[in-house]
Amino acid sequence: MAIDRKRLLLIAVLVGACVLPFLLTNYRNFQLTLALIYAISILGLNILTGWNGQISLGHGAFFAVGAYAAAILMSKAGVPYWATIPVAGAVCLVAGFLFGLPALRLEGLYLALATFALGVAIPQILKYKGIEIWTGGVQGILLTKPRPPEWLPFRLSRDQWLYFVTLFTSGVMFLLAHNLLQGRIGRALIAIRDHPIAATAMGIDTAMVKSMAFGVSAMYTGVAGALSAFVVGFVAPDSFNIFLSISILVGMVVGGTASIPGAIFGGLFVQFIPNISEEISKSAPWAIYGVFLIVFMFLLPMGIAGALRMLLVRFKL
């Protein structure tokens, strides 16, 4: 029974997600698209930090690499926008795997430190003169937002079309994550998080699994970055500062660590709470983020997803 109800809920959410863009303005659609993009990157961080216990405070760097990979492919090589998504994912998979290798020697706090440094340093690296012909330096790269294709039987606005592209991509990514995390690999990730020595004794290749977790996590975030590049139509170094990394972290903590649906709650939170709070003051969103981070750690360490699960158990739904 429980499984059927879960499936029903999933179908209802999917139907809702498909109907919603026809009821909303273009601007709201755009915001919803960004929330989905955040959700993908939060899922990526969650695979690394939530499931595997490796803390990253610099995932904005992989988001930036994905976004720049897509933007450079589109503007310099004329690659169609949809084809940049897998390429950006592959680039970030490799980048993440390589960063994960030295990270093997770092535990807990020290990994957090190294990734924090990566997150702080990335805008400066992107501005570097030596790669300016590719990255456009401080100005960044301006892209034309893709149009809906001609073969569609009905007319969609540009923002609606991009919403569906993002919805489809995130559907694929969430399904992949679900299958990956429910099985052997998911259990290996959790075992390494909870007791690395026991995990090794059980025959898990700890080093390999940890670096792959880094790679896959970076791949998710890179895919999100690629989507953001053509959805926003613009990439520039200063939009990938340390606060992007912190936003992704906020989304993970508020949504729920080690929870797949939690990533969606997190994405919606990170996208829409600043909108509401910006009416108070320009700085208010970050103050509110900070307060939420601390309050959630004190009161709801499992995030929104954990709280919902607890309510369901409590009321035997």
Add this chain to the structure above:
Amino acid sequence: MDAFLHQVFSGLAAGGIYASVALALVMIYQATHLVNFAQGEMAMFATYIAWALIESGFPYWTAFGLTVLIALAGGILIQRFIIRPVSNASVLTVVVVFIGMLAIFNAVAGWVFSHTVKSFPSPFPSKSVLGGLLSAHELGAMGITLVVLIVLYAFFKWTPLGLAMRAAALNPVSSRLCGVRVGWMLAFGWGFAAAIGAIAGMMVAPIVYLDPNMMSGILLYGFASALLGGITNPWGAVAGGFIVGVLENVLGAYVIGTELKLTVALVIIVAVLTVKPSGLFGKVLVTRV
């Protein structure tokens, strides 16, 4: 040669500030084995308080002293109310709380004091010394760093409170049995760290100007210094600060250009952590499994 010497000296001047930040980080690490990611933002906020005090008419040194006291009290309060409840929680929890504090301080500073860049006064005359190698402010900042070091050394060496704090950091259980109030010692550690950070902030603000993001790069260099010198050794952290300062300036001037200076810190951090995690002067930690 003159240009090179100039780079080395301004590196040493910057190094003094990194050394202070590194010292604040080591202070908290020694007592609690945590790395405070909000250290830079706490220092930035304290500097804004100093700015507000000076603007409202206090003379510089009075504002300086008041700010150090406010930072001390603030650090103690933060430890008592925010850090202590999570002190036994997982590393992720603690890191998230630190990042939360970082965001709050950054946002509140922008909210209260506005995001416009402000100039911050220096207590030292605006002329160059040592044949043009250093500005008087840079020399003064180095002097203040040294004074802070000597005061701390004397405090930990010769006062009963300093002894109790060292005992609490070294062996909390035995110290508690001897009647040391370990919880309060940790809180004092946070207070001192906040005060040292505030001094570093006030010394760096005349150079980089005051804005809510002024400490993010400096915090990174502070991390690099603390790790390079060995995060278990206060003297090592100070030495690390001067080494990183000189390295950053010389590499920036002759090898990689000024645009990639932050990457130097990133490379130092990753290299030290992977090649020699105990740093140059740190204790090698052995974990029993």
